[in-house]
Amino acid sequence: MTMDEPQIYGRLTHIFRDVFDEDSITVTPELSALDVEGWDSLTHVRLIMTVQKTFKIKFSNAEIGKLQRVGDLVKLIQERAASAR
Amino acid sequence: MNSLYADLQWLPRAPDDFSERLKSMRDAAPAFDLGTNLQSLARHALNLNQLTKLARVIDRARAERRSLDPLVPFRLAVLSNSTTDFIAPALVASAVRHGISLEVILPAYDQAAQEVLSPDSQVNRSKPDAVLLALDFRALPLTLSLGDGDASCATVAGILGYLQSLRLGIKRHTNAICIFQTFALPVETLFGSLDRVLPGTMRSLVNNVNDALSAYVRESGDILLDVSALADTVGLADWHDLQLWNLAKCSFSDQLVPLYADHVARIVAAIRGKSRKVLILDLDNTVWGGVIGDDGLEGIRVAQGDATGEAHLAVQQLALGLRDRGIVLAVCSKNSDATARLPFEKHAEMILKLNHIAVFQANWNDKATNIQAIAEELRLGLDALVFLDDNPVERGLVRRLLPQVAVPELPDDAAYYARTLAAAGYFESVAFTSEDRERAGLYQDNAKRVRLQKNIGGLEAYLISLDMTITFKPFDATGRARIVQLINKSNQYNLTTRRYTEPDVAAAECDPGVFTLQVRLADIFGDNGMISVVICRADGDRRWDIDTWLMSCRVLGRRVENMVLREILRHARAAGVRTLTGIYLPTARNALVLDHYEKLGFRRVAEEASGITRWELNVETANPPGAPMKTLSLGFRLDVAPDAVDEARREETVR
Numbered sequence A: 001m002t003m004d005e006p007q008i009y010g011r012l013t014h015i016f017r018d019v020f021d022e023d024s025i026t027v028t029p030e031l032s033a034l035d036v037e038g039w040d041s042l043t044h045v046r047l048i049m050t051v052q053k054t055f056k057i058k059f060s061n062a063e064i065g066k067l068q069r070v071g072d073l074v075k076l077i078q079e080r081a082a083s084a085r
Numbered sequence B: 001m002n003s004l005y006a007d008l009q010w011l012p013r014a015p016d017d018f019s020e021r022l023k024s025m026r027d028a029a030p031a032f033d034l035g036t037n038l039q040s041l042a043r044h045a046l047n048l049n050q051l052t053k054l055a056r057v058i059d060r061a062r063a064e065r066r067s068l069d070p071l072v073p074f075r076l077a078v079l080s081n082s083t084t085d086f087i088a089p090a091l092v093a094s095a096v097r098h099g100i101s102l103e104v105i106l107p108a109y110d111q112a113a114q115e116v117l118s119p120d121s122q123v124n125r126s127k128p129d130a131v132l133l134a135l136d137f138r139a140l141p142l143t144l145s146l147g148d149g150d151a152s153c154a155t156v157a158g159i160l161g162y163l164q165s166l167r168l169g170i171k172r173h174t175n176a177i178c179i180f181q182t183f184a185l186p187v188e189t190l191f192g193s194l195d196r197v198l199p200g201t202m203r204s205l206v207n208n209v210n211d212a213l214s215a216y217v218r219e220s221g222d223i224l225l226d227v228s229a230l231a232d233t234v235g236l237a238d239w240h241d242l243q244l245w246n247l248a249k250c251s252f253s254d255q256l257v258p259l260y261a262d263h264v265a266r267i268v269a270a271i272r273g274k275s276r277k278v279l280i281l282d283l284d285n286t287v288w289g290g291v292i293g294d295d296g297l298e299g300i301r302v303a304q305g306d307a308t309g310e311a312h313l314a315v316q317q318l319a320l321g322l323r324d325r326g327i328v329l330a331v332c333s334k335n336s337d338a339t340a341r342l343p344f345e346k347h348a349e350m351i352l353k354l355n356h357i358a359v360f361q362a363n364w365n366d367k368a369t370n371i372q373a374i375a376e377e378l379r380l381g382l383d384a385l386v387f388l389d390d391n392p393v394e395r396g397l398v399r400r401l402l403p404q405v406a407v408p409e410l411p412d413d414a415a416y417y418a419r420t421l422a423a424a425g426y427f428e429s430v431a432f433t434s435e436d437r438e439r440a441g442l443y444q445d446n447a448k449r450v451r452l453q454k455n456i457g458g459l460e461a462y463l464i465s466l467d468m469t470i471t472f473k474p475f476d477a478t479g480r481a482r483i484v485q486l487i488n489k490s491n492q493y494n495l496t497t498r499r500y501t502e503p504d505v506a507a508a509e510c511d512p513g514v515f516t517l518q519v520r521l522a523d524i525f526g527d528n529g530m531i532s533v534v535i536c537r538a539d540g541d542r543r544w545d546i547d548t549w550l551m552s553c554r555v556l557g558r559r560v561e562n563m564v565l566r567e568i569l570r571h572a573r574a575a576g577v578r579t580l581t582g583i584y585l586p587t588a589r590n591a592l593v594l595d596h597y598e599k600l601g602f603r604r605v606a607e608e609a610s611g612i613t614r615w616e617l618n619v620e621t622a623n624p625p626g627a628p629m630k631t632l633s634l635g636f637r638l639d640v641a642p643d644a645v646d647e648a649r650r651e652e653t654v655r
Helices: A005-020 A041-055 A061-066 A070-084 B018-026 B034-042 B048-063 B087-097 B112-117 B149-173 B202-220 B227-234 B242-248 B254-271 B292-299 B307-324 B337-346 B367-378 B392-401 B414-424 B434-442 B459-465 B480-489 B502-509 B560-574
Strands: B072-080 B100-105 B130-134 B177-181 B223-225 B278-281 B328-334 B357-363 B385-388 B468-473 B514-523 B526-538 B543-551 B579-584 B603-607 B613-618 B629-633 B650-654
Touching (some): A041 B242, B034 B048, B048 B087, B072 B254, B100 B254, B149 B177, B202 B223, B307 B414, B328 B367, B468 B560, B480 B502, B514 B560
Parallel strands (some): B177 B223
Antiparallel strands (some): B514 B526, B526 B543, B603 B613, B629 B650
16 A cells, blocks of 8 residues: 555544544644644544554554654654555 | 444444534534434444544533433443543443433543442432443452462452442442443463363453353342453454553453444343334345245245355244244235245245244335334334345335334345344343243234335435436347346246247347347446346237336336336337237236236226236327436437437436
8 A cells, every 4th residue: 555645644634533523623744732622642542543443554552652743643654554565 | 353243234334424414413403303313323333433423412412401302311320440431422322323312420530439339429429320330350359379269269259249349339329220241351361271171260260250240140130231242252352452451541442332332322222121122024035045926935045055045044043033032023025925925834944934923014015114014013113123124225215214113234145144133232131021931922823914004205205315227228148148037037027927038039139020128227225237128029000019028026116117118118109109018917926017007007908807908008198107217228229320329328317
């Protein structure tokens, strides 16, 4: 599965809107938990689980712990997709 | 992960515009029937995010004091040693599916004992209708005592004492019903298989606790949710998601939350008396393989040793088992009554007999009307009924016209029909009474037919929603094999039952004195393939005689025959034909089309003692009503120049 960045951001925007139940969210590399209302630790878990399921990949908890901004998440998705190929 | 369970495959898929629909309900005027509409949305297979959104609308409606009728209120306190924040909204939304407006009381993480023992705790003050002890094995003092039977007995007794003390605390301060859960086994073993043999291993201890708890509940009259069996069913390795436990202390996989929540909601609905009571069975390709009207007693598949037959026998076995525990069985089939009863009376391999069936509705009316008649006869509400049918169009029709009836989706492979029905849990009960035991006997030797009231409205709208396309072509080499098969197999919707061989059909393809039609029908559920065949023969002075007209019963009730007649008339007019003649040749199996020509506006010109009737239609003035479907006519050269290929594709939409 090859996926370029715009595609990943597009799918992530869809996931964010679904998880946070907020249609105005547009996902950018700099977006972080500080910017989104309701992005607490539990919603974060639901977000990561939805990302894993949608992209059919698994992260380790160590990797999840290091995520700061959406850009980090996209990088991780790309790495995982590349190694799966 | 097994998708039947994880994705709740007995429920229809969630609509693409789920979020939009939910929002419009949230923002609707106060007079809007929120309860019913939310329930119809919740009757789809929803994932965790969708359940969470739906629960949010419920919470908001409650905060705004909007009515959630006809949903029945229920307050459930959940005590747990793990993170239940994902579970709570899933419970609220799943309960809506089962007709319950659920309020979940969720005390702080890992506070079970404090909550039940202190009289002014959040749980005790909230006066719950029930308390769910959603504990997992990690909440228990499971001290291993490898090979030591006495020590292991003491451990199990201690754990049971702890659970009982929680129950006593609940009962002391509230009137709540206590719902215990069995414990899902951890996957990891120390020895391997020996873990089951030796006392005091984790596997033995958890099994012993589950057994002791089940025995206790049977005595105490509390309720048990068998989480251990649920986890075993989906697979323990999938149930225990270690990533999620380490990350967020969730005791099982987030992907199984919708399944778990539906199981809790079933129990709550059962407590409120909302379990279903009747199973209505379609017959052809549901109770047996094949079509009794076409394949006959020898042709249907219902025997041991035959893969298809055994799949359908499994459906019968499950139905009979349900009947033995008090579920009433009924039949709803598009067939003539005598034909439908034949396998029950004459087929030696049938497990179900007529005396198991309380109401037996076999006729050619739409199934929604018949199901309503069954409900009236049994004096039960539609929400007590489950309808099992292999045909997605029939399922869609009943869901649309009678949304209170539960209609499980079925997979393509009949081998999984019985499992899917069982997985849906429609008949979940919290007790088995002597009344249940005797209920079946009340309907012994019945197999009664009930008279229909007027047809249910809304059929037309349903036909439109099917988005049907009908395709007409003359006979050709590609369609030949299927045409021959239909001509030689169709018995019921067949006016003349004339059988032709492959060379006969091939000859008709290029005979200028013969007009032929092969008809296909597609709808939102897919392509039904070739479903009708017509042969007209030029007969002297500007007359066409309909030699053969047959149709698959699968598409009955969609006015395909009207569209076929319109197509015949179009070609007849182009050929200068003035009169169309038809004949009905009665057989033991084609009473269905006795008044076929009459319904289509033909004039009866002769009736013989043998029952043969002859019919005529004036081609110029005839104008039969159409049906809501798109028409494609392909490959006819009648009225088109040979090189005008595009014009040979004619499209017409009749609404």
